[in-house]
Amino acid sequence: MSEQLEFRRAIRDAIDEEIERDPAVVFFGEDVAAPGGVFMTTPGLHEKHGQERVFDTPISELAMAGAAFGAAVTGLRPVIEIMFGDFMALPMDSLVNQSAKFWYVSNEQASVPLVVRSAVGAGGRFGAMHSQIHGTWFQGIPGIKIVAPSSPADAKGLLKSAIRDDNPVIFLEHKRLYSVKGPQPTEETVPIGRAAVVRKGSDVTIVSALRGVRDSLEAAEQLAGDGIDAEVVDIRSLRPLDHETVLGSVAKTNRILVVEEGPRVGGWAANLLGIVAAEGLDELDDAWILTTGDTPAPYSPTLEDAWLPGGAEIAAAVRERLGVAAASS
Amino acid sequence: MSEQLEFRRAIRDAIDEEIERDPAVVFFGEDVAAPGGVFMTTPGLHEKHGQERVFDTPISELAMAGAAFGAAVTGLRPVIEIMFGDFMALPMDSLVNQSAKFWYVSNEQASVPLVVRSAVGAGGRFGAMHSQIHGTWFQGIPGIKIVAPSSPADAKGLLKSAIRDDNPVIFLEHKRLYSVKGPQPTEETVPIGRAAVVRKGSDVTIVSALRGVRDSLEAAEQLAGDGIDAEVVDIRSLRPLDHETVLGSVAKTNRILVVEEGPRVGGWAANLLGIVAAEGLDELDDAWILTTGDTPAPYSPTLEDAWLPGGAEIAAAVRERLGVAAASS
């Protein structure tokens, strides 16, 4: 079998192959070209494809998003990197009021094929302004898709789909996934907007995204030892939001826990649960949410570790709710 | 009894009285001073309080939010106007990464007492870039409050509370409420973070915010004619989100409809319902959500009217869900 694929390599290869495949694809951002990206996600692309296709920009996130929008409605398919998700408030006006509106407001004269990649999430001791996940800032904006991969194979397949998608796509890359290795993709692309059941189970449905999916799988393994058979769903996209797949799982387990790295109020987890309740209330015997604390991300290791829900916390939450004691205890 | 209070007048009086009461309060924005605001919400304040306290600014929303932040941590209590909520993406970085983070990250050295007012919402034929409600963009940001009044009395009491609050507050003013008249306030201030039961009922709980509350009350009147006794809850604040009051109402009615002017995915309505489901699943016999279509706001009257859920749509949604025919029909 072929060797394992590293997440950061999956990102690089997806961009590389799409630049190769489609002459309209260009990639730009801060320190992405010559330096190869601060997380070493895009090394060699500049050397390979040249300045026309891959270039470094000024530290001007708003102009970057505007440049991508204007280029996208005139024939290019820009992929841009806004280094950290925390910086996504700066280019937001162009993304929300230009890119997300264009297809509808223009009466479908043209769409806006662009992708905005960012490193997101806490756990890296980067502090409050370098640890946020901006997905929820944009989740209520019609006209823009939000993709959130949890594995190298999905990262590659979803990023390729995002680049081929005719609509603006926000692409989330969790920092604590970059060094994760996993199986090579089996398909060329992964469709945007479909959740995935990544572990089958019958007792409870755990839904999460990004790094939370790995934590949930880890929790599921622990729970198996306690006789709890958890199904794990990777939501994979925050907009569109595939509540159907979640409903299908809940129809089987009748219990749902949604895990989010972010606060409960204003979070996608409670939003999803609300839609599930509206669509499938009768299927629900129990439903709850596990999130971070209601503060910005702390820097100090002791504080950040306590602030983040990990595999152990997820497992404990399920045991407690189901009234099961840990086998180990 | 004293004459009725107009919503826009309530806004003006709240700012006027707080500038009078506290020398630290300053008010600035685009065309708010000499011109008195594009919605005529703040006429006369500049003449009365002078350039030191009330002034017009350049068209620089990001600098405006930054100026408010820096001023707020050094002794002033700025109230700023970002004319339309649609423009709130431009100053968002300062609000999210500076104002919302400061209290926690500084280890509580100081807080950031500022208020950001904006006109929000559709129905005015202003088109896609002048009709949005930015509440959900910020709802998942710890450290910032989001206030949403539906009546003149609440507008005045909540705005005064916002100005006196030591934390950053986003204040939403629905365009289709500015000309609404209502009773004078009975209290000096209205506490932030508490929902209000604005109509008692026993059959179903309708929760909404801003203009949606008036539409829900109108729907409740129609439903009364059909023998349906609806309770209406005005959520009044999106962060903090008072799900307790909603749970209390649902414990009585066992049915909940949440109405939002905005899309379902990424909206506060589904987020609230998710929290209600997590906290009070056993109380729920039925739960659903009524929102706008999943597109930007259209300009044309025929399209915008169809896009917006109004009183008639709310009433119809309740009847349908409860299997009751309209008395009129």
Next chain:
Amino acid sequence: MAGTQTERAHERQDQPGESPAEYLDRYGRMRLIRRFEQEIHRLFLKGEVHGTTHLSAGQEAVPVGVCSALEPDDYVAGTYRGHGHALAKGTEPEALAAEMLGRATGVCGGRAGSMNVIDLDHGLVGCFGIVGGSIAAATGAAVSAQRQGKVAVAFFGDGASNQGYFHECLNWAQVFDLPVVYVCENNFYGEFTPMASVTAGGEIGIRAASFGMQSQVLDGNDLWAVREAAVEAVSRARGGAGPTLLECQTYRHYGHSKSDPAKYRPPDEVERWLARDPLDLARARLLDLGLSEDEVSAKDAEIDGQMDRAVDAALAAPYPDPEKDSGGEFKA
């Protein structure tokens, strides 16, 4: 000054694009915009145009002069005060009027309205309700234009030059030598606030110096002056010599929006500018250049008839049907 410019105009007459007949057409386009704004104002007061609208009457020489220097497939980004930007770039008056009226035959099917018109068939990447947005859109279009041998133009106001968009995009364009022309329509007010009270430096043109960018401050009411500067900037852009900032000084005849009476403007200032109505200036110049009163009046009549037909047709058009025209969130 008009004299010397007329002399220059005389000298240029035989150069391509500089004949009196061509200027007569440009004058006609200016009158088309003027008449369009007058009609929209009338229809707004009648309740046929909804929400709000921002009229560009008084500023016609800028978009017409600039767009006269462009190819049909060059790109333009305009503002919420964009009727002139659209008409100058070639948008059909009837389709534009129908959009204002919220009709299904509008250039955006009635979805956009007055502030957000888009007409890609004529190279209009959009009019933007967000102040400064047009600067970004044109900068982005220039990224494509650079690869297509085209040029992009951004129209924006004096107030917009205080937006971060202005600074970030001008630096960006200069860094990448983008083929873009930044056209500031300086009408000395942002809404109800005088430029002098919120814009430091006294002038917009000088702001190009921050980036070593070419710039020029000029009389935005003089069609000839605007076209001359635009022709130079556009050929520089197309030739790979990079961006230019043009500050075109002009004045709006109506209030900022809707029925703003614009009381905040000193009467003598208003008078001074009305005395320099770009249409009157152009008309006088055409006569100086040897056209007859009849020739110019014939153009007036032609334009007026065109406008009347456009408005009548737009008023006769149906409103969009929510059942059929509500549309989807994404392109499939």
Next chain:
Amino acid sequence: MAGTQTERAHERQDQPGESPAEYLDRYGRMRLIRRFEQEIHRLFLKGEVHGTTHLSAGQEAVPVGVCSALEPDDYVAGTYRGHGHALAKGTEPEALAAEMLGRATGVCGGRAGSMNVIDLDHGLVGCFGIVGGSIAAATGAAVSAQRQGKVAVAFFGDGASNQGYFHECLNWAQVFDLPVVYVCENNFYGEFTPMASVTAGGEIGIRAASFGMQSQVLDGNDLWAVREAAVEAVSRARGGAGPTLLECQTYRHYGHSKSDPAKYRPPDEVERWLARDPLDLARARLLDLGLSEDEVSAKDAEIDGQMDRAVDAALAAPYPDPEKDSGGEFKA
């Protein structure tokens, strides 16, 4: 050039604040910053400092020279490369070190970390992890300062001058005559990208001209030159004459962050700058001014001892306890 400056320095010796003894203290503060950065670098490689950190070694003359012109209660906003900004404004080395180490005794209780230090007791309204954020924070502090007879200073880099924050805030400050000094620490790189490739215009100082703002481009490695420019700008600000932009040209000795080897910088360029180490220049100048080798070495020893004690104390401090120190979302 050093010669002439030394002469000027000699002439100034008897003016208040200009005595050699006072410069010896400033030199000491520069050494404190240098030693602090060396210690943080060491502790980062040992895994005691987490995440990332941005060191300012090589740029010490800028914050020390500027802050020497400020009153203790004046305001300063710094960047993620802010250890020097904090120490120059008066933050305790032990409290700052403890913050880097994530300890409960940190100036922000370990919540902030290296990039986001805040120390209001010393007028530091914050160090900002968002490039350009410091410009806004100082502009806002200046709104208060204008009413308090104080002055605000923003430190930021060359790359930050391409942010909308820079443009909007400088215009704002000039419009309102705010008492603020914008100090650009131009180290010629933004992360791994050379200024020349992303910043049009060739210089930052000229960007003040857009707003009719005073500005000066100066040798940021010369403590005397920085202080002289800062004293003038600060007195102008305090006197109500408005803002100033100072471009201080300097160079960072370490890579951008963490253990970036900075391979992207030409060796001869690095050598040229290392030969102009601001500490060496200051030391030489002090000797020129008549201080003895022993006097200066005594200051070195004093500073080194202070730093060692600070680091030892910080390392001995406890980590915050999540049970007790997790804190709340809002101020009650």
